[in-house]
Amino acid sequence: MNAGAGSALWLLKHEIRMFFFNASFGAQKKAARRGIGKGGAALWIGTFALIHVLAFILLDRIDGAGAAVAIAPPHALVMGLSGLFAAAFSLMMSSGLRASIEVLFERGDLDLLLSSPLSSRGIFSVRLAGIVVGIASIYLFFLTPFANAGLALGHYRLLGIYPVVINAATIAASLSMLFTLGLVRLLGVRRTRVVAQVIGALSGALFFLLAQAYGNAAGSVRQQVAGWFAPLLAPGAALGPDSVIWLPGQAVLGTPRPLLALSMIALAIFALTVRFTHRFFVHGVQQAVSLMRVVKASAGGPRYRFGRSLAQVIIVKEWRLIARDPQLVSQVLLQLLYMLPLVFLLLTKGGERLPGLGAALTFLCGSLTAALAWVIVSAEDAPDLLRAAPCAMRTIRRAKLIAVAMPAPALMALPLLWILTRNPLAALLLCGTVAGSVTTAAFIAMWCARPAARGDFKTRGKGNFLGKTLELLNGLAWSGLAFLLLMMSTAQQPSPSPWPLFGAAGLAVIAAAMVLFGYLSRTRDD
Amino acid sequence: MHHDAAAALKLTALSKHFGRPAVDRLDLTVRQGELYALLGPNGAGKTTTLRMVAGLLAPDSGSVEIFGIDLAANPAAAKQKIAYLPDDPMLYAKLKPTEYLEFVAGLWGIEAADAAPRAHRLLEWLDLSRHAHELTEGFSRGMKQKLALAGALIHAPQLLILDEPLTGLDAAAARQVKDLLLEHVRAGGTVVLTTHILEVAERLAQRIGIIEHGRLIAQGTLDELRRQTDGGTLEDVFLQLTGQS
Numbered sequence: 173m174n175a176g177a178g179s180a181l182w183l184l185k186h187e188i189r190m191f192f193f194n195a196s197f198g199a200q201k202k203a204a205r206r207g208i209g210k211g212g213a214a215l216w217i218g219t220f221a222l223i224h225v226l227a228f229i230l231l232d233r234i235d236g237a238g239a240a241v242a243i244a245p246p247h248a249l250v251m252g253l254s255g256l257f258a259a260a261f262s263l264m265m266s267s268g269l270r271a272s273i274e275v276l277f278e279r280g281d282l283d284l285l286l287s288s289p290l291s292s293r294g295i296f297s298v299r300l301a302g303i304v305v306g307i308a309s310i311y312l313f314f315l316t317p318f319a320n321a322g323l324a325l326g327h328y329r330l331l332g333i334y335p336v337v338i339n340a341a342t343i344a345a346s347l348s349m350l351f352t353l354g355l356v357r358l359l360g361v362r363r364t365r366v367v368a369q370v371i372g373a374l375s376g377a378l379f380f381l382l383a384q385a386y387g388n389a390a391g392s393v394r395q396q397v398a399g400w401f402a403p404l405l406a407p408g409a410a411l412g413p414d415s416v417i418w419l420p421g422q423a424v425l426g427t428p429r430p431l432l433a434l435s436m437i438a439l440a441i442f443a444l445t446v447r448f449t450h451r452f453f454v455h456g457v458q459q460a461v462s463l464m465r466v467v468k469a470s471a472g473g474p475r476y477r478f479g480r481s482l483a484q485v486i487i488v489k490e491w492r493l494i495a496r497d498p499q500l501v502s503q504v505l506l507q508l509l510y511m512l513p514l515v516f517l518l519l520t521k522g523g524e525r526l527p528g529l530g531a532a533l534t535f536l537c538g539s540l541t542a543a544l545a546w547v548i549v550s551a552e553d554a555p556d557l558l559r560a561a562p563c564a565m566r567t568i569r570r571a572k573l574i575a576v577a578m579p580a581p582a583l584m585a586l587p588l589l590w591i592l593t594r595n596p597l598a599a600l601l602l603c604g605t606v607a608g609s610v611t612t613a614a615f616i617a618m619w620c621a622r623p624a625a626r627g628d629f630k631t632r633g634k635g636n637f638l639g640k641t642l643e644l645l646n647g648l649a650w651s652g653l654a655f656l657l658l659m660m661s662t663a664q665q666p667s668p669s670p671w672p673l674f675g676a677a678g679l680a681v682i683a684a685a686m687v688l689f690g691y692l693s694r695t696r697d698d
Numbered sequence: 699m700h701h702d703a704a705a706a707l708k709l710t711a712l713s714k715h716f717g718r719p720a721v722d723r724l725d726l727t728v729r730q731g732e733l734y735a736l737l738g739p740n741g742a743g744k745t746t747t748l749r750m751v752a753g754l755l756a757p758d759s760g761s762v763e764i765f766g767i768d769l770a771a772n773p774a775a776a777k778q779k780i781a782y783l784p785d786d787p788m789l790y791a792k793l794k795p796t797e798y799l800e801f802v803a804g805l806w807g808i809e810a811a812d813a814a815p816r817a818h819r820l821l822e823w824l825d826l827s828r829h830a831h832e833l834t835e836g837f838s839r840g841m842k843q844k845l846a847l848a849g850a851l852i853h854a855p856q857l858l859i860l861d862e863p864l865t866g867l868d869a870a871a872a873r874q875v876k877d878l879l880l881e882h883v884r885a886g887g888t889v890v891l892t893t894h895i896l897e898v899a900e901r902l903a904q905r906i907g908i909i910e911h912g913r914l915i916a917q918g919t920l921d922e923l924r925r926q927t928d929g930g931t932l933e934d935v936f937l938q939l940t941g942q943s
Contacts, residue, residue: 362833476796476817478803478810485804489793496792496833557788557849560752561805562777 180294187302190279216313223314227321231330247413254421259379261340261420264307266376268348269368271303273498276352276453277365278627296450300349300442308341329426336423336431339438346438346445353449369502377509384513482563486571487578490548500547500629507540508583515587526591526662530602531655533587537580538609538647543632545576545617551626573614580610601657609650612687616642619694638693642686649683705763706730706857706888712750712760714912720746722912723760728905730765730856733879733889735903737896739940743912744892745784748861751890752782764857778806781855785862787846791835795826795845798834799852806853813852820848824874840871847875851882858882860891864898876902900932908939915939 276282285295315333322330351371355364386394404411411417422430480488494500514532549572552558558568584606592599620639624632656676707728714721721743728734738744749755751762753773762769764776790798796817803813821827824844829837834845843866850858858879864872879889879902893899899906900920907917916923916939920932927938936942 476810476814477800478808478813478817480800480804482804482807485801489790489797489801492797493790493792553790554788556752556754556782556784557802558805559754560777560780560782560788562774562807563805564774 180298183290183294183298184301184305187298188305190302220313220317224317224321227317228324231318231321231325231327247418250413250418250421250425252421253424254418257336257340257420257424260311261344262375262378264311264341264344265348266372267307267310268303268344269352269372269375270502271306271345272348272352273365273368275299275303276356277361292453293446293450296453297446300345300446303345303349304338304341304442307345308338311337311341332424332426332431335435336420339423339434340420342438342442346441350445350449353452357452365498366501369498370505373502373506373509377506381509381512385516482567483571483574486568487575490572490575493553494544494547497547497626500626503543503629504540504579507536507543511536511583526595526598527655527658530598530605530658531651533584534602534605534609534654535647535651537584537606538613538650539643540583541576541580541610542613542617542643542647543629544579545573545614546621546624546632547626547629548572548576549618550621550624550632551629552623553626555623569618573618576614576617577610580606595662598658598661601661602654605650605654605657608653608683609647612646612650612683612690613643615687616646616690619690639690642690642693646683646686646690649679649686653679653683706732706765707751707890708763709747709751710761710763712747712762713758714743714746714750714755715758716746719912721750721757724909724912724914726907726914726917728857728888728890730888731883731886732904733883733891733902735899735906736890736892736909737899737906737936738892738909739942742909744909745861746912747909748782748784748859748890748892751859752780753777754782778853779855780857780859781850781853783846783850783858783860783863785865787842788849789834789842789846792833794833795821795830795848798845798849802849803852808853812854816852816854817848820851823878824848839866840868843867844871844874847878851878856887858887858889858891860889862893863891864893864895896932896936906932908936910940 286292312334315337319330319333322328352364352368355367359367386397401411403409406412407414409415416433419430419433423434494504511533514529514536549569559565561568584603588599588603588606591602616639620636620642622636622639653676656672656679660672660676705727707726709724709726712721712724712726713719724743724747726736726747736744736747746755750757751764751769753769753776756770762776764779767776767779769776790801793801799813799817799820803817808816818827821830824847826841826844826848829841834842837845843863847863850860860879863875863879867875876898879891883889891899891903903920905917905919906923908915908923916926918926920935923932923935923939924930927935929935
């Protein structure tokens with residue numbers, strides 16, 4: 173398909189090409205390389221084929237599902253699919269918010285586009301369409317095999333998955349863009365970047381947290397919740413089978429009217445977003461970006477905090493930089509959000525599930541530390557400034573390690589205190605495994621560090637296979653060690669079997685070996 | 699020996715190879731209190747030389763002495779006396795100028811009583827005070843360069859090493875930077891700079907060194923260099939000495 177230069181289609185092709193170049197699925201970061209490498213492409217094609225096979229087997233085994241889909245799907249199935257749609261939609265919103273921030277403030281090609289003779293409405297429409305394609309592609313990858321397998325098995329209505337995903341992505345992209353531009357109007361660019369990233373993280377974790385809360389709630393609580401909803405779900409009630417809330421589930425199953433309604437809604441939201449916001453997108457956002465620099469000086473002139481020690485200035489600097497990086501804040505927040513259910517479980521069912529929870533907390537603390545270590549050690553913005561300073565690099569690294577290791581103990585303090593009041597030995601053991609996991613993760617990340625840009629945070633594992641593997645194995649070893657030690661310490665009677673002890677010793681050896689490998693692979697530049 | 703101890707910078711047979719020689723047994727002495735311009739065509743080894751002086755690159759052989767202190771033997775003491783400003787400013791996009799100066803002063807261990815008035819004066823002088831509460835990511839190229847210069851001067855270095863300090867600056871900013879360098883020299887400081895703007899070297903430098911293929915091919919005042927060639931402007935002298943005329 174040939175699109176004339178300067179046409180909307182031509183620009184959309186450019187947007188999609190940029191999306192794939194930036195994504196670099198599976199491609200190693202090498203000089204002058206972009207997009208999907210041959211190996212990456214083969215992997216994605218293989219995975220796509222495998223999902224087709226699995227979808228075919230699954231649908232074939234759901235005996236009678238085809239008839240149900242073709243004639244009148246059971247309401248329970250519609251409810252379940254609507255729930256899955258809602259979960260996927262919250263993730264799409266999360267992606268949409270991130271993408272909106274990226275295309276508005278981070279890609280840096282707006283000036284070029286807006287200075288061209290293309291219409292601003294066209295640019296905005298295409299940019300929004302590019303976000304839709306970006307969001308939809310990953311869901312289409314995983315879900316369309318079910319539509320294709322359904323077609324092969326005669327369930328042609330499952331082809332409704334295609335338009336449902338595209339419509340959902342269109343609605344999510346439009347709402348995300350509206351929300352982001354609204355935030356810019358209310359809060360300005362800098363705060364918008366932080367708030368949108370944080371809300372994106374919350375949106376992404378929302379269904380996970382709700383599912384965990386419901387799944388881990390006591391039976392009586394679940395009954396109570398079911399009791400609240402039962403009257404609402406009855407026929408004729410607000411959430412009854414005829415409610416529009418189940419429209420997405422029916423659309424997934426290819427029911428024509430819901431499918432048409434969803435498509436109309438998506439189209440209308442997209443058109444309205446373009447109509448009402450493209451002018452603000454062009455002028456308001458550009459002005460807001462320019463205004464970023466114009467900040468009111470505080471009364472009394474600049475204020476300084478000189479006189480801090482070397483370690484203090486480095487720690488303060490690192491935490492300022494992290495706190496002002498919206499992408500990092502959202503990533504760290506997301507990690508913390510996933511810790512919440514574990515802490516909740518610990519507080520409610522701590523005794524019986526302590527080994528598993530302790531293992532999970534140990535792993536999460538290690539992985540949080542490794543992520544921060546990458547930011548603080550690898551993604552140093554001015555390494556030459558530090559090397560030119562009259563202090564030993566090991567002193568600077570030590571200060572950086574302190575900055576890296578600070579958050580995990582702070583986060584663990586409350587759970588550990590809680591355990592301490594109930595089982596001091598278990599608290600001591602967990603304290604030891606968390607400290608071990610955090611310290612070794614920080615050292616391995618420091619030793620295996622390679623210079624990188626902060627913007628590459630999400631793809632930090634690429635191109636550093638050794639470092640990433642050592643980090644992962646180290647985290648798993650400490651996590652396993654925590655599990656075994658807590659299992660032994662909380663057992664009612666001492667186990668006659670020596671295997672848990674041998675296992676713990678083995679895992680300690682593995683963790684030590686990871687540290688040794690990390691040390692041996694270190695690069696010295698001081 | 700006594701004369702050598704007075705040198706602000708002394709390079710002896712300094713060499714660095716990147717497959718081919720980038721700096722080749724370079725001997726160079728810069729006296730205290732002078733502004734020395736190191737000129738050379740692209741790829742001559744100027745930046746490599748300055749990076750070795752700043753302690754960012756280890757020489758393959760040879761030595762660097764800063765006010766008589768061997769950089770290899772006592773890097774902390776030597777670095778305490780110098781500031782290095784590359785052409786790409788070493789800044790943090792998410793820090794404000796005040797925070798950046800606090801950080802640099804912390805790295806050099808400067809007392810608050812010394813650093814605070816100096817920071818205030820530098821920001822005022824470089825016309826950055828009204829931007830003191832903004833993140834540097836929104837700064838223009840010139841503002842970034844000026845802030846980096848303020849960072850370089852916050853610890854009152856005795857030897858200031860600048861790699862292309864005027865690149866990308868507008869006329870007013872360039873004037874501010876040149877005035878600041880001359881003031882630094884008047885106050886007894888030493889400046890070594892590289893530049894492709896030969897007029898700057900001609901007007902500011904007391905002595906000029908010309909480097910090619912990692913070796914010093916000529917050195918002296920502008921008049922001395924003129925005597926080695928057919929004379930003319932520094933541009934004429936430079937092109938004759940580097941065989942590009």
